Amino acid sequence: MPRALTLDALRSSHPIEVAVGEAEEIRQIFDAISYTKGASVIRMLSSWLGVDVFLAGIRRYLHRHKYQNAKTLDLWNALSEEAGVDVGVFMHLWTKRVGYPVVDVVSLDEVTIEVRQSRYLSTGDVAESEDETTWWIPLNIASSPSALTLTDKTNTFKLSSSVFKLNARQTGLYRVNYSIDILKTLAEEIKKGKDGILSDPTDRIGLLSDAASLSVSGQKKTSGLLELLRAFEKEENYFLSLFRHDLLLLTDWLIHSSDLQRMVQNFRNFVEYLVCLVRTTYGGSRRLEGSSPALI
Numbered sequence: 163m164p165r166a167l168t169l170d171a172l173r174s175s176h177p178i179e180v181a182v183g184e185a186e187e188i189r190q191i192f193d194a195i196s197y198t199k200g201a202s203v204i205r206m207l208s209s210w211l212g213v214d215v216f217l218a219g220i221r222r223y224l225h226r227h228k229y230q231n232a233k234t235l236d237l238w239n240a241l242s243e244e245a246g247v248d249v250g251v252f253m254h255l256w257t258k259r260v261g262y263p264v265v266d267v268v269s270l271d272e273v274t275i276e277v278r279q280s281r282y283l284s285t286g287d288v289a290e291s292e293d294e295t296t297w298w299i300p301l302n303i304a305s306s307p308s309a310l311t312l313t314d315k316t317n318t319f320k321l322s323s324s325v326f327k328l329n330a331r332q333t334g335l336y337r338v339n340y341s342i343d344i345l346k347t348l349a350e351e352i353k354k355g356k357d358g359i360l361s362d363p364t365d366r367i368g369l370l371s372d373a374a375s376l377s378v379s380g381q382k383k384t385s386g387l388l389e390l391l392r393a394f395e396k397e398e399n400y401f402l403s404l405f406r407h408d409l410l411l412l413t414d415w416l417i418h419s420s421d422l423q424r425m426v427q428n429f430r431n432f433v434e435y436l437v438c439l440v441r442t443t444y445g446g447s448r449r450l451e452g453s454s455p456a457l458i
Contacts, residue, residue: 166198170262171284179257202335203256209333210300211245219244252298259295264337272324278316282337286379304330304359332368339376345386349393363399
């Protein structure tokens with residue numbers, strides 16, 4: 163999934179499903195985007211339909227077309243018959259169109275959110291002509307029992323809780339851009355550890371990854387990413403700690419590019435503070451001189 167999100171965020175990307183004129187074109191067409199994005203989209207479809215329904219549809223497809231040639235549409239038809247929904251409409255948007263969306267989320271009240279989709283590019287300069295696709299997006303909201311799908315550019319949804327996270331377990335191929343108030347709530351959930359809605363490390367990594375990518379594209383302030391990083395002070399997952407280190411390097415580059423001396427120094431102090439926390443957790447307890455959590 164991470165590689166698919168990185169590659170498909172470029173203008174040089176291409177759809178998963180493209181016409182093949184000659185056999186020699188296969189080597190050019192089936193590249194990292196075809197395989198990584200293809201696998202990610204199939205995983206998203208499986209989560210949307212439910213694993214049992216998805217596998218039943220696969221069995222129907224294989225049995226019907228054994229010892230025969232088959233087309234992509236044959237697979238969608240078999241899955242549609244098993245699931246009782248038009249899988250083709252859903253999948254054509256993901257396989258025949260280039261790119262993927264970013265979903266902007268704002269709270270209208272305690273249990274109502276407004277969700278808006280647009281194409282995501284890592285450069286952040288999406289032209290109107292590049293944002294013509296309206297994807298079907300499984301919102302897969304943690305803490306919400308109902309399955310919600312965004313099928314318009316913008317829609318509102320009623321939730322069962324004021325605390326929520328979209329794209330639970332990161333099964334969907336899209337980025338999520340939360341308003342600052344929602345992001346602060348999620349930061350508090352991170353601090354709760356196993357007692358919060360972000361107890362799954364996949365959700366915590368996904369939240370950080372989205373915030374970092376949106377900072378790079380200019381769609382989110384770097385301060386929002388730092389708010390999240392601070393919430394990971396007591397993070398015990400080793401891989402998440404490594405990922406946090408990578409994000410600190412990224413944020414260092416973002417801040418240095420602004421050439422603001424005071425901001426650079428404050429960020430260095432912030433990094434020293436987090437490094438001390440890692441030393442305390444995984445070995446060593448010496449505190450770096452001058453480090454403080456309250457400098458940003």
